[in-house]
Amino acid sequence: MEQHIVVGFGGIYSAYTVHELKKTIAPEAIKLFFVDLFSDISEEPLYINNAQFMVDVATKLEVELVNVDLSKSLERKLDTNLAENIAFKLSSFAEQVTGRYDNLSKVTIHFPATPHYLKGQNKISVESVEYEWADTYEVRELFDKLLPQVNVVFSLEDFAEEINIKATIQEKWELELPRSERKRVHIAMFSGGAGSAYVSYYMVQAYGKENCKLFFTNTLWEDEDNLRFMDEVSEYIGLEITEILDGRTPEEVFYDMRYLGNSRLAKCSEELKVRQTLIYLEELRDNEKVEPILYFGIAPHEKHRRDDSHVKRRENNVEENSADMNIRKAAGIRSFYSHFPIEPIETRFPLIETLREDIDAKGIIKYEWGISLPRMYTAAVEAAKIEDNVLAQKLVEKGINGFSHANCGGRCVRGGFQHYATLYAIWPDQYKEQEEMENRFREHFEKNVSILKKNGGSYTLKQYREDMEADGVEKYLFQADDTIPCVCSFS
């Protein structure tokens, strides 16, 4: 009996090839061989459930599934233009075919290939029409050498029927698409930062606004000028803001948790931002059947960028052991979204990984887009000008024009000594509000807790203010904090 092997890489075209073959060939004569090209070469969360998809397809279409043992490969050097890892894996597959069938001249191997009406190129599509990995000529040439007796075809290559394969698989077969095949939605994490504003613009230019979202989790402590900035950026980009609201302020979260957020642990960020984001993303997957990709506006740390201006972009990888604190933070965010959601979510950091190293997001937004930056970035400059504030002038002289991040109106509980000294110097009323908030919590719960810590113990904003007033604020203004900024500061 003639035997038909469909080579499956975990995508929809191999699945549909099996379906088409079954119209004329008995299921016993069809085998779906799963060749996993990606699991060991990519940490991309997109590829995690292609193997399960192959199992689902084989079960649904009632054909035998054969998992190719990729530990085997031909030892001789392969004469091919295909990428080496792909060529070796295909050679493992060829070995298994040889071991399994006595009469190779009765075997036909069907490779999946994107139908021409979907893409005019002669490529094999592994995952979707968005990606190609080899052209059919190279694969045919390799198999002419490896298995010359076998008939190699690209079954869908000339497939003329205009059919929505994804819809067929989802709606008629009632199977979940593998994540690599789901429609992508590109989501910029946006709360008024200049970096995230620029990344949002880049994202929309690259993928089109119909495939993008501007995502904002409102903590209700946001500075009103941040909201103005966000509206103007949203209008400039031409994309509405998707705003998600827990409904509580950080202070209300502290009461609910009976725990005052501080420089080490900020439940407000977890509750108001991270949790809301995860809920939103899971709902997108469930309700709209799309696969989110998150974009963050984290840039390499300014100092690191200056010191290492000779370092090439490719060395700016998102790595946990990077010398740059911001890059370490990006690695932490990537790790979080790889492990914490129900299924991993892809994260992108264009200012670290993709875009030119010297992008001046703030300058572009201000001078090219004509949008004033949130006043928090320039609060020291304004204070120095209008109020003749000596401290503010000193800040400006030292190159500190405002707050280093624009979230929660300068009241971030992750801020350290320098941050709160800056708040006191620029916006003393806001400092006072935070001092009162801290005091209310202490009195309500009768706990000796504080936002700042000194010598491992409690050190209230009132004590800090009194120390600043006694010693002179300047003493505290220019000592850099060694706290790691919260996730909120990158959106």
Ligand code: SF4
């Ligand atoms: S910016 Fe700071 S205070 Fe605001 S939610 Fe984030 S961690 Fe909490």
